[in-house]
Amino acid sequence: MKSSSKNYDVIILGAGASGLLCAFTAAQLGRRVLVLEKANKIGKKILMSGGGRCNFTNHFVEADNFISANPHFCKAALTRYSQWDFIAMVERYGIEYEERLHSQLFCKNSAKEILAMLLAECESAGVDIKTDCDINSIKSLASNDSSDSNKTQNQHNRYRLHFTQASSKLSIECQSLVVATGALSIPSLGGSGLGYDIAKQFSLALTERQAGLVPFMFSDAMKPVCERLAGLALEVVVSCNGREFTENILFTHRGISGPVILQISNYWSPGDEVAINLMPHLDAAKWLLEAKQQHAKSLLKTVLSHKLSKALVNELQTLWWAGSSNLALAEFNDKQLITIGEHINNWILKPSATEGYRTAEVTLGGVDTDGISSKTMEAKQQAGLYFIGEVLDVTGHLGGFNFQWAWSSGYSAGLFV
Numbered sequence: 453m454k455s456s457s458k459n460y461d462v463i464i465l466g467a468g469a470s471g472l473l474c475a476f477t478a479a480q481l482g483r484r485v486l487v488l489e490k491a492n493k494i495g496k497k498i499l500m501s502g503g504g505r506c507n508f509t510n511h512f513v514e515a516d517n518f519i520s521a522n523p524h525f526c527k528a529a530l531t532r533y534s535q536w537d538f539i540a541m542v543e544r545y546g547i548e549y550e551e552r553l554h555s556q557l558f559c560k561n562s563a564k565e566i567l568a569m570l571l572a573e574c575e576s577a578g579v580d581i582k583t584d585c586d587i588n589s590i591k592s593l594a595s596n597d598s599s600d601s602n603k604t605q606n607q608h609n610r611y612r613l614h615f616t617q618a619s620s621k622l623s624i625e626c627q628s629l630v631v632a633t634g635a636l637s638i639p640s641l642g643g644s645g646l647g648y649d650i651a652k653q654f655s656l657a658l659t660e661r662q663a664g665l666v667p668f669m670f671s672d673a674m675k676p677v678c679e680r681l682a683g684l685a686l687e688v689v690v691s692c693n694g695r696e697f698t699e700n701i702l703f704t705h706r707g708i709s710g711p712v713i714l715q716i717s718n719y720w721s722p723g724d725e726v727a728i729n730l731m732p733h734l735d736a737a738k739w740l741l742e743a744k745q746q747h748a749k750s751l752l753k754t755v756l757s758h759k760l761s762k763a764l765v766n767e768l769q770t771l772w773w774a775g776s777s778n779l780a781l782a783e784f785n786d787k788q789l790i791t792i793g794e795h796i797n798n799w800i801l802k803p804s805a806t807e808g809y810r811t812a813e814v815t816l817g818g819v820d821t822d823g824i825s826s827k828t829m830e831a832k833q834q835a836g837l838y839f840i841g842e843v844l845d846v847t848g849h850l851g852g853f854n855f856q857w858a859w860s861s862g863y864s865a866g867l868f869v
């Protein structure tokens with residue numbers, strides 16, 4: 453086993469969003485920083501994000517945009533390094549960006565510019581990055597006391613890592629070890645469970661994990677309906693467990709997707725129902741009763757087709773009034789129309805599952821924030837061990853919030869490592 457010839461104060465595991473921000477922040481403060489990355493390329497998720505244009509933050513970032521067992525945990529980091537700090541860096545680099553729906557900020561040209569900016573900051577601060585690294589083991593060399601007196605005493609290294617790079621077995625020590633390995637979503641883009649294994653090794657608690665920002669699938673009568681409607685998108689309100697979002701739903705061959713479904717998936721657990729309002733701006737029952745007066749001879753489906761696509765109305769007819777499909781509006785009694793209207797405003801669906809980590813944008817849950825300092829991201833009981841980004845039990849809504857959490861938590865740790 454060879455020892456790496458250079459000495460480092462800080463080793464960061466993972467050259468993704470949070471790891472890179474942490475790396476140059478620490479290096480700008482004079483720390484010698486090495487980033488070890490498993491993949492052959494750096495920042496794969498950044499490059500794929502926002503359809504290649506990276507939704508890098510949002511103009512309005514609040515604690516309410518994040519899900520965590522401790523909803524207050526994210527506040528300190530989001531204040532210390534806010535969306536305005538990241539936007540300022542983007543502007544300093546002359547990266548053109550645009551504001552889209554719900555104040556989401558995207559690159560005008562390419563996500564490559566965000567990655568290039570992070571790498572330029574790392575390079576000018578003197579950060580070393582090694583790719584194709586397999587972490588084999590991590591050993592704690594110091595006592596588990598993070599008190600200040602001990603910190604002075606422990607200016608020596610606290611961790612020894614054994615890793616493999618290009619079939620060479622290497623060993624390296626550091627004072628601060630930062631876990632920025634992300635979470636389980638999309639293994640082909642670097643998703644991995646190493647961060648959770650490290651947390652377990654050092655007796656940190658984990659909260660339950662689940663795929664988030666992910667499409668739903670069905671095993672009931674909705675399955676063929678979705679297949680037939682695949683490609684159709686419309687604006688709806690979706691609610692589940694007391695949360696609701698307004699945006700587009702997209703029917704797919706596998707089920708339902710689109711931004712509104714990804715958002716609500718963060719609040720869904722197996723067995724839960726979701727409610728879809730197909731006409732968010734209208735009391736559909738009232739409107740149908742009025743239509744009965746004005747268009748008594750029209751078919752219900754003809755009237756509905758003024759507001760919803762014909763393909764969708766055909767499916768709703770099969771589900772809700774198949775036996776009366778040839779009746780004119782006047783032949784429906786008011787109660788029937790009210791029931792159909794209520795279904796339109798409150799269509800209850802029961803997904804059988806999500807598409808899982810294969811397509812999920814994020815992982816809900818992770819390292820329990822109770823064991824982590826919200827100021828420094830250091831483990832409270834394990835001096836010199838830091839967790840940042842998605843590996844923690846902090847998950848953002850769709851809209852640039854997950855990257856903002858990666859930037860904010862990475863920066864916070866970078867100041868203290």
Ligand SMILES: Cc1cc2nc3c(=O)[nH]c(=O)nc-3n(C[C@H](O)[C@H](O)[C@H](O)COP(=O)(O)OP(=O)(O)OC[C@H]3O[C@@H](n4cnc5c(N)ncnc54)[C@H](O)[C@@H]3O)c2cc1C
Pocket residue numbers: 465466467468469470471488489490491494495496497498500501502503506507508509585586587632633634635637638641642643644645646812813814840841842843851852853854855856858
């Ligand atoms: C397709 C897709 C699109 C997205 N779009 C957006 C968006 O537009 N806006 C937004 O805010 N969020 C978006 N997200 C979420 C966002 O990408 C993540 O929340 C964010 O990247 C998390 O940052 P991180 O640093 O914690 O992890 P990552 O950025 O995932 O970085 C983790 C790094 O650690 C490496 N790694 C993993 N295991 C090991 C190991 N064993 N050893 C060494 N290295 C390891 C990985 O290869 C990776 O490089 C998207 C996610 C996906 C999957």
